[in-house]
Each structure stands twice: as C-alpha cells, then as structure tokens.
Amino acid sequence: MAAVRNGPYADDLPAYRDALHRFLGASELDAWRGCYIDDVAEEMQFVSGMVRTIYDADFGKYGFPVEAGGLGGDVRHWAVMYDELVVAGLPLTGQHSLLTTLAQPIARYAPHIAATYLAAFARGDEWWGQGFSEPEAGSDLASLRCRAVLDGDDYVVSGQKLWTSHGATATHTVLLCRTGTTESRHKGLSMLFLDNDMPGVEIRPIYLASGRAELAECFFDEVRVPADRLIGEAGQGWAVAMYLLQFERAVYAWQRAAVLLERLEALTRVVPSGDLARRQLGTAYLDLIGLRARSVETVRRLAAGETVGPEASADKLLLGAAEQSVYEAARCLLGEQFAFSSDPAMRRWGQEWWFSRTTTIYGGAAEVQRGIIADRVLNLPKG
Amino acid sequence: MAAVRNGPYADDLPAYRDALHRFLGASELDAWRGCYIDDVAEEMQFVSGMVRTIYDADFGKYGFPVEAGGLGGDVRHWAVMYDELVVAGLPLTGQHSLLTTLAQPIARYAPHIAATYLAAFARGDEWWGQGFSEPEAGSDLASLRCRAVLDGDDYVVSGQKLWTSHGATATHTVLLCRTGTTESRHKGLSMLFLDNDMPGVEIRPIYLASGRAELAECFFDEVRVPADRLIGEAGQGWAVAMYLLQFERAVYAWQRAAVLLERLEALTRVVPSGDLARRQLGTAYLDLIGLRARSVETVRRLAAGETVGPEASADKLLLGAAEQSVYEAARCLLGEQFAFSSDPAMRRWGQEWWFSRTTTIYGGAAEVQRGIIADRVLNLPKG
Amino acid sequence: MQFRYDPVHEELALVVRRFLDETSTDAEVRDAMGSALGWDAATVKRLAGELGAFGLAVPAEHGGAGSGVTELGIVLREAGRALLCAPLLSAALGSALLLDVGTAAPEGLVARIAAGDAIVALATRATSSARQTEQGWRLAGSHEWVLDGHVADSFVVSATTEQRPALFLVDANDAGVSREPIETVDGTRRFVSVRLDDAAATVLADAGDAKAAVARSHDLALILLAAEQVGIAERCLAMATDYAKTREQFGRPIGQFQAVKHKLASVVLEVEAASAAVMYAAWIADHDTENVAEVARIAAYQANEASTLATSENIQIHGGIGATWEHPAHLYLRRATINRQLFGDPQAHLERLAKLIEERV
C-alpha cells in the first residue's frame, strides 16, 4: 500500500497536466518515444517499462482510489495522461486500453480485489484480459454460455471465450459467465476475477488479418475460482458489464482520438498537398474533432459519477467513424505506397488500417450500437 | 385503327434511330426545344403537341402492338426515343413516364382496352393516372383498402388513392383495388380501368415541396365501373402490378438516365472548373453510366419478353442514387446561386432537386427495394 | 480541447422554448412567411422586451443582459427548432459589430438594437467602393442577399478606400440607397439586394481594424448559424422519431424496422457531434479570442452536415407526406439550405480548416 490519501493533483487538473507535461518531456522517457513494434506482445512488454516509470513518479497513480494504491482523481486524469503521452510522442498500447476498460468497474464493484491487484496493473507489471465474447455470443452478449457453478466456496468454470484482447499475455481474466440458466439471458450472469495460471486455463493467441496477434481464445476446463473473486454480487454480472461498457466505449474513445489526431498529423506530413488530399484530411480531422467535442462531455459526466449508459454507444460509433475516416484517408492518399511498399512506416499504416476495420466489430458491432441508440435513447418500439 | 402490320423499323433498331434522329432535328419541333414550364399541367399540355407530331409521323407508334394502333417493335424503341429526344434538346415529361409504366401492362393484360384507348395516350391526346398508393398503404402496397364490389355487370368502387402522378389532368385511372377480403393482402386485388369523368370520381392536385403540383389524391364514391374494364382477371391485380412495376422501375430508369445525362452536361457547362467540381461531376457521371450499363441489359431482357421481376429493384435503386448524385452535385456546386437566386434556370435546378429527393420514396421506398433484393434476389431469410 | 466547467444553460433554453411553442407554431410561421414584414411584430416585440433576446450578449451599459455567445447560441438553437421568423440574427450580429468598433458607432444605437427599436443589417460579404468628398464619405456598389435589409434602419457596409478595406455605416433612408426584395429558397427570412449610389456613409473602422472586425463578425455568424442548424436538426430528428413511432406499415410502426432505427441513430450521431462542436465553439468565443476562426468553421461544417442529414432523413422517413408543401418538413430543409450558404460555402470552411492543419504540422 503506497499512498493513504489523495495526491496533490487529485483536484487540480491543470496543475496535473503541466507537471505531467514536464515529466513526459524528460530524457528518461526517450527510449519509448516513437516506438512501434510489429509483435504486439513484445511491444506491450517494452512499453510496460514506460508505464512503470510514470507510475513510480506518481503520475500514473491518478484516476485510481487511494484504497487501490492510487492518488485519487478521476477519469479526466486519464484523459489528460493520454493527451500528454501523445504530445510527448510516447506510445499508448494494449495495457492502456485494458486499464481504461477494467480499472473503474473493479474499483467500484470489487474494492477488495482492487486493493490487492490493481496497483500492479496500473504500474504496468501485468495486464488483465476481458473475457466477454464467445463463439456463439458475439454481438448477442446475453446469450453467452461459459458456466460457473458454485461448489462449496468455489465457482467451477467451464467454457470458452473468444476475442480476448491481449489474453495470451494477461495474468488475469475478468470473466463474464453464466451462473443462472441459459434461458435467463442477461439476468443469470456473474463476473469473476480469475488467475490465468490456475489449472484448467488454456489461452491461445489469435492472429488477425493484419498479421498481429492482438486477441486470444480462452478455454476453461473446470477451473476452480474462489467465490470471493466475484466482481459485484452473484447474478449482477450484466450490471457490472454495463457499467464497464461505459468506459470501454466512452473513455477508450477519448484515448483513441488522442492517438488518431497524432496519426492524422503524421499522415498530413507525408502526403503531398493538393485539393483532394486537403479535402480528405480535413474531413477526417472534423470527424475527430466532432468525436472529441462529444467525448469531452461524456468523460466529464463519467468523472462526475453520472450514468452515461446507452448514450456511450454514440461515442463508440463516432470513434468507429473517425477511426475509419483517418485510415481510409491513409489508404487512399498513400495509394501505391500503401499497397506495394513494405517499409516499416507503411507496414504500420497497413496494420493500423486493418485494426480500423475492426472498430465497427469489436465490443458490440456498429449495428448493435445503432440499435441501442434507437431503442434506448430514442425509445423507438422494439422490433 | 391505323396500321394493320408492323412498321419498317419494328425489327431494325439502328435504322429507327437514324430516321428518328433526322426527324427530331427538323425545325417543325423547334417550338419544344429547351422548354421547361413551372406549371406542370401547362407543361404537359404544351408537350402533348410534340408527342402528337412525333406520333403522326409514325415514330411514336413503335413499341406498341399493331392491335393497339402501333407499328410493333418493343421497349428498346422507347429507349431509343428517349435518347434521341434528349439529344435533340426536346422534353421528356409526365406523359412519357406514364406511358412507359402503363402501356405494356394494358397491352398484355387488357388488349381490348388497349385497342380502344391506347392510341390516344400514345398520341399525347390524353394520359392516364396510376392509382396504387393510399394514405395507409404506401410502401406496404398489399395492405390497400380501396374496394371494388361486383354488383351485376359493374364493379362499384369506393375508397381513396394518394400520390397519383398527374392524376388531376388524367382522363383515366389504372386502379389497383381490393376485390377480396382485407386479410387477403396481395391475393385479393384486381386492376380496373376507370374513366375519370364518371360520377363519384373526385381528383385534387397535391402541391409538393418544390411548389409543383405533380401528384393528386383521388376519391371514389360508389363509382360504377363495367366489369369488362378489368385489366387481367379478377384477383390477378397483384400479378399485373408486379408486371407493371418492371417497366415502372427499369424502363423508366433508362428514361430518367437519358434526361440526367443531359442535365449533368448542362451543370458541367455552368459550374466553374476545379478539382472538387470535377470530382463531384465525375462521380455523378459514373453513377449514371453504371445505371445505363445495367439498364441496357434490363431493357433488352424486357424487350425479349423475359421476366426481370425483383431484379428491377436494382435498376430503381441505381436510378435513385444517380438522380440524387446529379442533383446533390448541383446543389453543392451551384452553392449560393442555388440557395439565393430566383432566376428561371436556378428555379428549375431547385425544383428538380426537390424531385430528386422523392426518387427514394415514390414507387416503393428505397428501403423496400433493398428488402426485395435481399429477400428475393439473395434469398435471405424473411425477417 | 479542454474540459469546460460552465453550467449547462438548460433554464434559458426552456424559457425560450416555452415562448416559441406558443408564438412560433407552424401556422404562425406560415403567416409570417406570407406577410409583408416577414414576421409577427407583436412576437418580435415580446422577444426583445420580455425575453431580452436581442440584447442577450450586449453589455448592461448598452442596455443588454451581458451574457455571451454561449447564451446567444442557445437562443438561436431554439429559433432553429421553431423556425422562428424574427430579425434575431441581425440583432446579434449588428450589435456585436457595432460594439467591436467601439466609439466609432453612433451613441445609443446598440441599445436601440437591444431594445428591438432598430435594425442594423450587415452588407459585409461584398465590397463597395468608397470615396471621400467635401460632404464626407460616399459609397457605391451592390450587395446581394442582405438579411433583414428590407426594414433595416441602417447598413454596415464593407468598402475599399484606395485599396484599403474599411467599414462604414449607411443610413437606409439615404437617397443613394435602393433596396429590392429577393426571393430565396427559404421563405422564413427576408433578403434584399442593396444598391449604393453615392450613398452618404460614416466610418466605423479603418484598414486592418475593419478587416479584423468583419472577420470576427463572420466567425460569430458561423457559430450562431451553426447553433440554428443544430436546432433545426434536433427538431427534424424529433419529428421523424415521433412519426416512426406512430406511422404503421406492414402491420407495425415503421420505427420497429431496423432500417428506420439505424437511419435515426445515424442522425443522432451527427446531431450529437454537431451539438458538441457548437457548444465548444461558443465556449471558445467567450473565453479565447485567438482560436475562434478555426472552431467556428468546425462548428459550421458539422452543423451543416447534421442539418442536411436530419432535414433530408426527416423527409425520407415521412415518405410522400413529407415531400408535400403542406407538411413543415420542407420548410426546415429550406432554412437549413440558406443557413449553409449565408456566410460562406461549406467547402470553403473545409479547405480553410485543412490549410490550418497543414500549417500546423
């Protein structure tokens, strides 16, 4: 347990930004500036050193409660962190996205787990997988089948998860599983915190079309998980998941937007000027700014503890559109280079372009998000 | 009854084109060149003189069977006619679209009616309305309620029709009405040919957003229509309608494409050159050529007597896209002129732009057409 | 992009909306469209008086409420929702420009605008030529599409003096001023073309000052029009959503069809992004004078996109009925069309933005 009370920047965002800005500009962090490694696992391993450096200098402790080793503050501190990392030419990689998604739900629904484990995650020493999707439960999350049966003081988990981001290198899995009947749909779900080195856990990387192994499939064969590893109550899994999705959709959108702005600038530097280029770059920029203008408000609401709920789907959809707008601009404007060249910079554009394709698929397909807005924001009649 | 056998061009399309081309270039037709009249009824009245001149010179008789006063040939003759009218700077107006849609179904399913009435329509002396849509049956045509009850030798028609093109100036209505129970949906429909001057018929023009009164609403109060005015058999209305829709969707698409090509050229002449303009004009041109390339094959199939069926929805959707592509280019590239100017040329662009908005609504909304392709061309499971 | 801390002005929006729900119904809008004046005089009087809408951003010492662009934007947004016919935009722009030039403006004029007693119309998009005579400045030139020029008491006119730009005030009743009403696609606003034929003028600002003042005025105009566009888009979204809930086809409300749901969800996205961009631009205009040009264009572009989509999809979802003259849908689309063009073409905004990015990298 490091700190016992809020740090000096917990309630002073501008001061946090200034101090962080100075810190990230220091030569201590030069090793990570501009880094991009083809192999995802290697990249995350390398970047964890940077995360640790920032954490140990206390800046990485904001946005986490003191009970979990943090220095207080809220998600706006993360938003500032993402912006400043990008400004300093430093990478935002897998562990940042996972932390964005998982940290708040754990802190809120399982303070005892957060107290024990969250600091290591925040420090970059490890990261956790998010076990939601299954082969037969993709967009239709409520139909998931992975079972957890209470046996004495343990849940016995059997089943399969798919599309777990960085699952093959994660130390733990935040697992959404069925504790009720199959027909119970979203009512019979619970969330567990599971160690990936437990017997019966097998995790294999999945190679994506980009050639990168960003995802994993996880197999659970009678894995015994202590019942005190519940996140939230038994049967409360859907509520925890919905709480979590606000961060996965909205705060993550801010994080990606920060990266995308930088990538768009990089693209602008290499593409020859011209009317068409200007038009396409300008449109992508507008999409990004529209996203940011929206996102700044959503992040503020989340920071204030408000429930954003279904409205976070708008942030996610705006992100998907902006992401594809930036990388479609890259594909079109880099043209022949994009198609034929294999130099590292072009390979990166290519890999990122492939990733942008999946923005409208992962975490609930764009079609599902539109449905959420129609049904739960506009209150259109269910179909 | 004019001719008793096919004319010299019935089987010689290239010769028909050449002869027609020469004829349309003659000074006799100069009065109609470039004409556009704000008031639709007035415009059609004026253009009917042109239709008559072309008919009396025999060129307007192709594409109609000899039994109906025609000189034989098929819908390809019409396609050639549309192209050549446009090339000669002559107008294609309401009566052409109505003839395109209604002539073949009448000739096929009601030769006795065609023999008596079609020549006057083809000659421009009159035109007929198409009474399909109703207030509660727009895209969902099969739910229509306008009733026809057999009483002795007459059908007694009561009900309402909406969105009847040029209905207020039409002499007859081709009426799709219910002769079965309401629950019978598309099975209980029949098609009737009705004189608009019969007692109980009331037709009022509808002013559109463009300011033009192109459509009408029709009220039928116990109108007695002789049973020999059936088009097709009783209960065969849906089949006749489906046959008709092939022409309404596919041949009409050719007709509009001919006009749109000319309008795009007109736009290209007035818009200052520049990269953006070139791009937008080029895209519209490609949309048009894609439509034409598709349409030439559809028209050929219809001319050969093949059933195009649900595939005609593709022609209709491509037309909708091309139409909006051309007029969106006009709206964007004419910019301030489009918004602020009230000179006649700009008023015309504005009125046509409004019309283009309705291309994805009339004759079955774009959403319905996409559904037809999904269900009946791709055979996706019904939802 | 920074985090803002301003409270949301929901109260102001509600007050204005309640007022307009009563005074700017479809029937009243159509009456105003058909009238000679172009608006209902009693409504405009209440708008200026009761609501203080014309002097909202005017400092208290000039008889205004001393609020900012944010508040003006909120009112304009409501005006867009209700298709309000009133010289509201002219009042906002005219008073702002006169305040900008400071003491060069006639004393009391801003207060009269704020009170709704004077209309000062902008003729700043084209440029007249000015020459100095013994009797003072004389202007010659023509200005198309001058908003609310038909009853303006005076015009703010851009003109060049020996190649240097300057800004003048011209009395609308001067013998050298002639104005002719012009018909645009939008009947909810009045435009005239103004011809100046040796019209007497007084200088408001000279050279660099004039150019900067006009640029600031146009930036403000873009933000306020963008706010209107968002209001128009929101109202069209609401109309389409309501219709989708009640209109039945194929035995169920069309809002049950995924095609309709997704179409409306797409409109939500555009509206949300535009709304956020406009609020941000207004906030910048109130707090940071340096970056207004960029955020104003971002807001304008986004709001134009949103209003174009929302007004079009509203018609598409209404089907045939939405394309008739009788239905209000086209009135929204028409007003949105004018709003897009009134202070520059959307393409021009995009290109200016792209150049700003290019310069930055």
Added chain:
Amino acid sequence: MQFRYDPVHEELALVVRRFLDETSTDAEVRDAMGSALGWDAATVKRLAGELGAFGLAVPAEHGGAGSGVTELGIVLREAGRALLCAPLLSAALGSALLLDVGTAAPEGLVARIAAGDAIVALATRATSSARQTEQGWRLAGSHEWVLDGHVADSFVVSATTEQRPALFLVDANDAGVSREPIETVDGTRRFVSVRLDDAAATVLADAGDAKAAVARSHDLALILLAAEQVGIAERCLAMATDYAKTREQFGRPIGQFQAVKHKLASVVLEVEAASAAVMYAAWIADHDTENVAEVARIAAYQANEASTLATSENIQIHGGIGATWEHPAHLYLRRATINRQLFGDPQAHLERLAKLIEERV
C-alpha cells in the same frame, strides 16, 4: 451506350469455374502463397493447356483461341472469384502488347506465351532511359512492382531515347538485369523490382507507336483487372450472404436483420453496376478501338468501388472471425487493394473521366 447482341458466355465461365473449384481452393491458394514460385506449376500447366486460358485472345495463327477481351474478362472474373495464383494477367497483357507491335516482336514468342512456356512481364509504368551503342540498344533505369517478374523470361520496357518514348524487349537473363522480390499487401501475386544497368534491348516500337501501344495495353489491363475485381466482389457477396443465412445471433439467422439485408443489397447494387460496366467495356474493346480509354476507366472505377465495398462488408458481416488471418476474407481484400493500384490510382481515373466530360460539353 448501345444495345449489344452477343450471347452471354455462360458456358466459358462455367468451365473455368469448375476447374478452379478443384484447383484453387483456400488450401491451394495458401500453399501457392507460401511457395517460392507463387503458384502451383501443375495447375498453371493445365490452365494453359487444357483450358487454353493463356492464349484465349491470341489469334489462331499464333497458337491461341482467337477470342477477345470479353472472353478474357470472363476468365479473369473467375480468377478473381477463386483468388487464382497464376501468371494469367501477365500472359494476357504480354501477348496483347507483342501482337500490337506486330513483326517487331520475336517470332514465336506470343505462341510460347499462349502455350504457357514463356512469361513476358510488363515494365511499362515507369520509364528507363535508352542509348544506342555499337552493340545495339542499352537500357538503364528501375521499375518497381513488376508483376510476375520473378520468373519472367523477358521484360517489355518503356524507355526514352533522346526524349522520345519507345518500347523495348529485354532478356531477363541479361547480365544488366537484376530483380529483387518485393513484399506487397497481397500474397497471391508475385512482384519484383527490376533494375536495368546497361541491359541489352531490342526495339519493339518507336515514338508515337510506343506511346499508343502502351496506352492500349494499360486500357486492356484496366478492363481485365476490373473483371477480376468484379469476380472478387461477387465471391465476397456470396460468402457474406451464405454466412448471413447460417450464423445465428439473438436467436435467429443474422440475415433476417434488416441491417444485414440492406447492407448486402447495397453490395448487390455496386456489383451489378460494376459488372455491367465491365461487360460493356470489354464489348467496346472488342468492337470499337476509339473509345476504349474512357470505358476502361469507367469499368475500373466502378469495379474498384464494388470490390472495396464487397470485401469490406464481407468482413463486417462475418464479424470477428472475418478479421482473422485464418479466414479467407482478408485475402480477397488484399488482392482487391493491389488490383486498385496496379495500373493507376482510382482518383486518377476519375479525374481523367471528368476532364473527358468537360471537353465534350
């Protein structure tokens, strides 16, 4: 646009499709991708021999079938559907260009291409420089992205002689030729960059002739690639449609959802328009040599749009599984990406077209 009277070549398409169903399965494509040669030699031998695919448009006197661009297009379309790994496009373009330059081409070379015994690769998008020596012509320069250059027997090379363009044939085994394999986004085709360092060359065409021959060759390439793009799009449409019929989510096949239906219907539209445009372009190329440049670019643009949409939506409809390396969806998207760029950027086609319209009006 004229009415065509040619019978549809369904029979030819069926024969080729049956052959490729056997010989170009997903497993075989992946084997070929991993091989040094880039294709299965036995399959290519049968393709040239049994099917006569390499000499389809070569006149009988040169050992070909004497058909035209229409037939070539049909075969390429099938090749696209099956992601065929084979030097088919090179054979078609090499033989056509050699036939175009007539007797300047070495006797028997076209026949050897038609028989599958020789590969002549095109290096005509960049330009080398040529100088005349006592031993004959010598070329220097570099040509990136030469298709099938890794095993080509010779290269057709564009080069300038004292500012005049000309066309040369270069033996791939000449000491002055070096080639280096390059990796592109598409593993189903092989590309090399070719460096010429005083390589011996013989003239195929001079000045205006050379320019026109290269232009015709590129027009042909655009049409054939467009045909491939249509095949790719059709196959992706079929894959996505099949998947939508079987994949269940929310308790029913996803193909029951209107969002999926409409997405697929949009793909149908693009594919139909592109397919029609390609057939038309091939017909023009067979009947009318004057207007090929325009129709080739129309076909290319439409087919690029169709294949971009179809390959992307195929991935979207497959969801996660469609974005994995294991699934073939990305291979189609990758090949379509190369096809888009191989003979010019889509934007360049669009601009050339727009200029053609401008000139006409």
